[in-house]
Amino acid sequence: MTDPIIKFDKVVKRFGDLTVLNKLDFEVQRGEKVSIIGPSGSGKSTVLRILMTLEGIDGGVVTVDGEPLWHEKAPDGTLKPASETHLRKMRTQLGMVFQQFNLFPHMTVLRNITEAPVKVLGLSKKEARQRAEELLELVGLADQAQKYPGQLSGGQKQRVGIARALAMRPNILLFDEPTSALDPELVGEVLNVIRKLADEHDLTMLLVTHEMRFAKEISDRVCFFDRGRIREEGTPEELFTDPNEDRTREFLAAVLDEAPGTTG
Amino acid sequence: MHWTEYFGPLAEGAWVTVQLTVYSTILGAILAFASGIGKLSSNWAIKAVSVAYIEVFRGTSLLVQLFWLYFALPLAGMALGIDLRLPPVMAGVLALGLNIGAYGAEVVRGAIQSVHKDQHEAARALNFTSRQTLWTITIPQAIPEMMPSFGNLAVQNLKDTALVSLISLGDLTFRAEQIRNFTQDSTTIYSMLLVAYFGMALVLTALMRGLEAYVSRWRMAGS
Amino acid sequence: MLFGFEWDLSSPLAFALSILPILLTGLLVTLQATVVGFALALVLGLVWAVLKAAPSRIISWPVSVVIEFIRDTPLLVQLFFLYYVLPEYGIVLPAFMTGALALGIQYSAYTAEVYRAGLQAIGADQREAARALNLSSARTFTHIIVPQAIPRIVPAMGNYLVSIMKDVPVLSVVTVLEMLNVAKIVGDRTFDYLIPLSLVGALYLITTLVASAGVRLVDTWLPKEGIPLK
């Protein structure tokens, strides 16, 4: 295998007394589609939030594309905490799709997608607009460009959220439970878009989800998180049909029971 | 002097009152944004200046501020060897604007802080700088939040302009006082004066509501 | 000389110290006007709030207009009105009382709103619960609603108390010798406005800080769940 694009090396994360990640080791290969499943509070979102630089770390090293994310190499080779400049540089690799969409409610759909490319990447308005229109086409919302987020359904909002993240051309796209805030009948349209993206070979995807069938379908690998550690990981077939660990089996039994015939 | 003859001078005064209100409200809004944002700054010097301004002008009385600017400032200037005598209009606009700006600052600060943390996270994920986040994400969303309080402050400011009559500026109240001195017709003149302020306040309130609807268009959309 | 205190013009510091007692005499009047005005505002505001909540529109609507009218017109003009118009109808009040009355009227428009919001915030579910317990509406009001409304009302009222204090200088126009008026007189006689007016500013700053701290203290001390009336 080549160098991983994401590497967590003994990463520790605490909130006060609560240790959420306890020396987590975790790797993702370039172009790999990885699903993260696990019980509530096991640290799934925290992993994504650390990658998106929304949350710092208390120990260990996170590497993205060979460069430390939360550290910078000093001239003498030692690591020191990252500056905002370094974080900004690193962030260009990553994009995130939020559970609650987090669209900018005061901007039209089009501006939600063009604002960052224009202001941050320095694209011309015309270029940004062109790119946005392509992306809206991709997520099936070409006719909604002039609406405000408040005028869209949850499923539409999330598809705009995906288009907005993609507009920054990230190498790595992070999804934090992208469908769990949606009414059941709207889940499918969002999953279809994510499925389309999964067919792109270059894009590395990290997906926290409760949609087991979907995870099984699109992932190269599934990781079962439990109490800030990867309890078990493997191909979807291995993990879903024949888990080694009792904890995994219990968890799967519980979620599959609770949501029979998960939408996919 | 028949009471219908009061209209001429009162209208002249009302025009001065309108101008005072407009200028001092604009000055107040600028100061409110500057110091409300300044109070949230991570730069301690900016923060200290903002907090000091807000506390001093909220902690003292408007009339004291007006008198200080009009009567005391020139003397302070004299001690420093500079001419700080202000014409009444300047003193009036400055005092009103400084005063209302300090109250507005708290409104601005509160509205900015009320913008949900999710919005900041989305902005960070899209790699906006903190300044870009403030100006393109936070403030545009905070403005509709400020509008109801700004409406109240604008009416407050309109009422406060009456105080400038005490430094002999020819506003609505000043003209009414002149007429009363001349005619002793207190009941009529003060009733007219009250109604005039009431009418102006209603118009101002309607204007502020219109402005509020305008800056909150996106909120009305859909939901 | 004012109120029996001489001023000492030998140096700015001596001047400041010598007029301090004079200003404090004025501050006392300011505080008195604040307290009387506030008391009137509390009572009158309650009257407005009760009338406005009247089931009949024939009462509630005109009261709303009156409240709006009071709220939208300047204190100074209301004060002039009372000072010059009341005597024409045979009502002659001392300047201080006229001033306090003007403060009370102006702020009653604000306190009425505080009462209304405070009572309304005790949601319908509480009233419903009281009805389910078969409490009479009078008992519901005094035993359930008012005790819960008090902690909501007090902080807002406290802020208006501080606002009233800052509006007292307006009373100087009808010759009330509150602090600003006193400072102005000293200035007129000594041709030095800088020191008296700056001192008034400083004294205001101190007084409002103390008053605001007091309001916050009362606020933290009040139990949020409500106060039993017995």
Ligand SMILES: Nc1ncnc2c1ncn2[C@@H]1O[C@H](COP(=O)(O)OP(=O)(O)OP(=O)(O)O)[C@@H](O)[C@H]1O
């Ligand atoms: N900002 C925070 N402050 C304190 N504790 C936090 C914070 N963020 C997360 N936590 C705690 O860290 C733990 C892990 O949180 P995380 O959000 O990563 O869980 P999760 O696996 O995503 O769970 P869920 O499935 O509920 O989203 C939880 O116990 C949570 O309460």
Ligand SMILES: [Mg+2]
């Ligand atoms: Mg989570």
